[in-house]
Amino acid sequence: MTQLPIDTDYLQEQLRNLLLIPSPSGMTDDVVRYICGELDKLEIHYELTRRGAIRAIVPGKHQSPRRAIAAHLDTLGAMVKGIKRDGRLRLVPIGHWNARFAEGARVRIHCDNGQIYQGTILPLKASGHTYSTDVDSQVSNWENLEIRIDEAVTGIDQLWAMGVRVGDFVSVNANPEFTDKGFINSRHLDDKAGVASMLAAARALCDAGKQPELDCHLLFTISEEVGVGASHILHGEIAEMVSIDNGTIAPEQNTCEYGVTIAMQDSSGPFDRHLTQHLIGICKRQEIEFSRDVFRFYRSDAASALEAGNDIRTALVCFALDASHGWERSHIRSLLSVAQLLVGYMCSKPLFAEHENVIGSDEEYPLIHDTERMREG
Numbered sequence: 001m002t003q004l005p006i007d008t009d010y011l012q013e014q015l016r017n018l019l020l021i022p023s024p025s026g027m028t029d030d031v032v033r034y035i036c037g038e039l040d041k042l043e044i045h046y047e048l049t050r051r052g053a054i055r056a057i058v059p060g061k062h063q064s065p066r067r068a069i070a071a072h073l074d075t076l077g078a079m080v081k082g083i084k085r086d087g088r089l090r091l092v093p094i095g096h097w098n099a100r101f102a103e104g105a106r107v108r109i110h111c112d113n114g115q116i117y118q119g120t121i122l123p124l125k126a127s128g129h130t131y132s133t134d135v136d137s138q139v140s141n142w143e144n145l146e147i148r149i150d151e152a153v154t155g156i157d158q159l160w161a162m163g164v165r166v167g168d169f170v171s172v173n174a175n176p177e178f179t180d181k182g183f184i185n186s187r188h189l190d191d192k193a194g195v196a197s198m199l200a201a202a203r204a205l206c207d208a209g210k211q212p213e214l215d216c217h218l219l220f221t222i223s224e225e226v227g228v229g230a231s232h233i234l235h236g237e238i239a240e241m242v243s244i245d246n247g248t249i250a251p252e253q254n255t256c257e258y259g260v261t262i263a264m265q266d267s268s269g270p271f272d273r274h275l276t277q278h279l280i281g282i283c284k285r286q287e288i289e290f291s292r293d294v295f296r297f298y299r300s301d302a303a304s305a306l307e308a309g310n311d312i313r314t315a316l317v318c319f320a321l322d323a324s325h326g327w328e329r330s331h332i333r334s335l336l337s338v339a340q341l342l343v344g345y346m347c348s349k350p351l352f353a354e355h356e357n358v359i360g361s362d363e364e365y366p367l368i369h370d371t372e373r374m375r376e377g
Contacts, residue, residue, distance in 0.1 A: 003286050004204040006339045008332065012178060014038070015196035015335070019186050022108060022171030024077020024094045028052060028222040031073045035220050038199055042206050044218070053233045054220035058202065058346065060212040065239035065350070068217040068312075069201075069342060070301040071194040072224035072245075075187075076325060078102070078121075078170035080109065080147075087154045089147040091121070091170060095225035100140040101326040105187075106173040107147060113163035119149040121172075182332040189328040193319050194244035195220065197335045201342035212346040221301055229304035240275050240313040240351060243301040244338060246328075247293055247318030255320055259289030260337040263316035266295040268303035272313035278351050279315055282344040288337050293318070313351070317341055 023031040032052055039046045039056050046056035060067075076097045082090035089109070093102070102121045109117045123145060125131040125138050138144055147170065153159055176186035184193070198218060205212065217238060221229050224245075234241070247253070247261035255261045262279050263271060283290040302314035320334040 003340055004208050004210065004343050006200050006204050006336050006343070007207075008336060010203055011196050011200040011335055011339065012332065014199050015184070015193055016176055016178065018192040018195060019174040019176040019188055022110070023073055023075050024169055024171050025074040025223050025226045026094065027077070027110065027169045027171070028074050032220070032222065035073065035195070042202055044202060044206070049233055051222065051232060053222045054218075055233055055235075056218040056220070058205065058212055058216045058218065060214040060216060062213065062350070063215050064237055066215045066217060066235070066237045067212075067346070068219050068234065068238045068241040069198055069345075070219040070221055070230050070233075070241055070243045070305075071198050072191045072221040072229060072301060073195060074222050074225050075172075075190070075192070076225055077172055078107070080164065080166055080168040080170060082166060083156050083159050083164060084146065085156055087149070087156070087159060089119075089149060089159075089164070091142070091145060091147055093142060094169075097325040098140075099142045099145055102142075102145055102172075103140070106175070108171045108173070109147065109149065109164060110169045110171065111163040112165060112168070115163050117149050117151055117162070117164070119147045121145055122148050183329055184332065185327070185329045187328060189321055189330050190246045190324055191224065191244065193321075193330055193335055194246070194338070197319065197338040198244060198342060200335075201339040201346070204339065204343050205346065210347060213349055216346050219301075224301050224304070227299075227304060230301035231304040231308035234305055234310050234312065238310075238312055240272070240315075241302060241305060242275070242279070242342070242345060243314065243316045244342075245300045245316060245318055246321035246324050248295065248298075248324050249320055249322040253295075254291050254293040255318065256289060256291035256334070257320045258331055258333040258337075259291065259320075260334065260341050261291050261293050261318040261320065263318060264292050264294050266298040266300065266303070266316065268299050268306070271302065271315045275313040275315040275351060278348070279317065279341065279345060282341060282348055286340065286344050288340050288344070290337065290341070
């Protein structure tokens with residue numbers, strides 16, 4: 001199959017819009033509404049689960065078995081843990097991220113009364129003019145952080161009157177920057193870059209009037225960062241699911257910085273060999289730049305789906321991400337490669353009909369040495 005064109009401007013527009021919508025795990029209503037609006041524009045039917053995740057479907061030539069592609073809308077964030085007598089706020093993380101990446105973050109505090117206040121996460125000893133070298137020796141952990149709220153407050157009573165309460169959500173500003181060299185710097189690229197790639201793949205199919213081989217669910221989950229993910233969103237007819245998430249750029253990793261990475265295993269164990277090789281075959285046939293990698297400290301929507309008892313094949317495709325869960329960076333070429341693979345996957349023949357030959361050979365896929373990248377390390 002010839003590659004369908006991916007609208008780069010559309011992909012970047014969707015990513016920028018998504019990054020500007022606060023959506024820490026547990027506070028995802030606004031981003032869910034946004035995605036529903038985009039699905040309406042694409043005329044893709046969808047439904048919401050009781051918990052608020054989105055289950056869309058792109059009708060295929062055959063209704064059974066069904067495929068699914070999953071990406072998560074929720075991001076890392078924080079929550080107010082306590083209100084301090086000096087008018088500052090204690091906090092705890094939502095999701096798993098290191099306190100050193102929280103220091104200096106600009107945030108918004110979302111109160112029950114609808115008020116939103118801005119602030120900054122700071123270490124308790126933030127001024128070198130006051131604390132001298134103690135600023136350098138202070139341990140980096142969440143107990144040593146606080147929120148300085150941008151309001152004229154000096155005590156608990158003022159914060160209480162403003163509506164600030166223990167348990168208020170704290171969203172971290174993404175501060176996205178798109179460079180003219182194709183790099184994208186932002187918080188929360190995990191996994192909004194994956195969501196944007198999935199929307200771009202869906203639009204490519206719609207614009208081309210192309211129908212997938214099998215009914216394909218587009219799943220937008222809302223609690224992956226806290227481990228729930230795709231545990232509750234699958235229908236019984238789904239036989240296989242491809243998750244989209246980040247692949248980490250690091251010296252001991254083999255993630256492809258400007259292409260798509262196919263994960264062979266993460267901390268939950270190996271991915272389905274047949275489905276994984278099926279995706280590799282698509283990359284080879286369509287000359288999509290890719291690599292294979294193994295992640296030791298990592299899990300995705302696929303793990304939560306299997307742990308919930310779903311009898312499905314799972315695989316994981318990744319966009320490149322440097323400094324995951326911190327000051328993240330990706331490249332538009334990697335996101336386009338993900339979108340191209342998703343289109344190829346949706347348009348590919350059913351796995352059960354060709355699984356005996358999915359591994360192939362160099363003769364069958366002569367471009368292997370030109371398209372599959374191996375990093376030195």
